[in-house]
Amino acid sequence: MTRRRADQIADSIEEMIFTGQLSDGDRLDEIRLATRFDxxxxxxxEALQRLVASGLAVQMPRRGVFVRQPGPVELVEMFETMAEIEGVCARLAATRISDEALEELRQANLRCHDAIASDDSDGYYRENEIFHQIIYRQAGNGFLEQQALALQHRLKPYRRIQLRLRGRMSQSMAEHEAIVAALTDGDADGAAGAIRDHVAVQGEKFRHLMAHLKTPAQAPRQAGPVSGIR
Amino acid sequence: MTRRRADQIADSIEEMIFTGQLSDGDRLDEIRLATRFDxxxxxxxEALQRLVASGLAVQMPRRGVFVRQPGPVELVEMFETMAEIEGVCARLAATRISDEALEELRQANLRCHDAIASDDSDGYYRENEIFHQIIYRQAGNGFLEQQALALQHRLKPYRRIQLRLRGRMSQSMAEHEAIVAALTDGDADGAAGAIRDHVAVQGEKFRHLMAHLKTPAQAPRQAGPVSGIR
DNA sequence: AAGGCATTTCTTGTATACAAAATGGTTGAC
DNA sequence: GTCAACCATTTTGTATACAAGAAATGCCTT
Incomplete structure (x- = not known):
């Protein structure tokens, strides 16, 4: 699979948005980006179109493409949606999951545990992601799985932050174990509720962090076309 | 909002895919399409990229873009996902819906009823769509609403077919009323279950139709690069 | 005659050139 | 001094030109 130049550029810009080098309202100047990437x-x-399609930027015809960082309200909505979709995955998985996958979940949890023990935040993050992806897959619905993966990817930068909260990792672990237990029992509603709360609490924690860390003075949604690339 | 040429072309090609003028595996020849649309x-x-992004086509680097009609398996998956997402919308809406929206739902149902009485399949289809869209909105989550709308749009051509089934419209009506009743009572689980079944049965009916109407001999997924535009 | 290799042709991907529209600044009128 | 209209500049959207890789054709060898 040969990767096209445009795809690499799209990924690079996406990374720049995730890392905050580009912030909400910044105009994505075609010429500047072109010279930057040579x-x-x-x-x-083409890259910009891909970003627009995935919702990371908006296009105003004949005006340009602008970075579109979700505001607090939309972030809450996205986390709620993620929680609900994961709930659906868990509910379906409860009746469809294989014994092997259950075992994989337990293994992933063990690795999460190790990561906490060695205070390996990155490691925990990685294994946590795998844990959830196993559940998406075990819903037995490839289309739903893709939707879940897309949303997981989109929320990645925001999920990461709240892991730093004291005790969040071990609390998260406990929730994981409750989820596995419900799935093992084939308890569809129990699994759905458990993972829904598990994800919802992430959104909640994140919201708190946002409110405390920086109060960005409710940056104007219709920010002027100021380029953020220097 | 000025519409760009590329957007119009994307819509046209999408329409051609929906109406079957372009079928699965057909190569979307850039030059041919360019001359066709002048x-x-x-x-x-740009239009092709939009189609790829929305899943209606796939791109093979350095080879071209090909129409990607979902097969029976994927369609079932998509309908199941739609059913679950609508279930989520209904569950959230049950506690958030306004009295005005409840009244709108009843009005839409009345119009559905009229459409059935005058055997107006198109009218029923239109009002039915509105009915569901009200529920998406009343979930009180704009992001989720967008996801639901996108999936509804994607399934449009397949939903349409099964309405022709004898008695399907009146059965569907009855289901609508059950949904409204549950929402009126604020019965979250009841509403979720009702609309989930309501949508799931659409998928089921569709599956039956597919199996009976035409057995397309399981058209090869990796069809040759034969252009379908004459 | 069949299969493999080289060449040719065709198509995609990228660069550049051009057209049209929007922004910004300047000038002039009131 | 302020506001509006006009012109210049910048930037998007589209057309065309060019490069590189893939498919197709034909030739040569066995």
């Missing part, structure tokens, strides 16, 4: 405008435009 | 390759390429 290509012509064409692949840059 | 534009250069550039806007055509």
């Amino acid at each position: 290509v012509s405008r064409t692949p840059v435009r | 534009v250069s390759r550039t806007p055509v390429r």
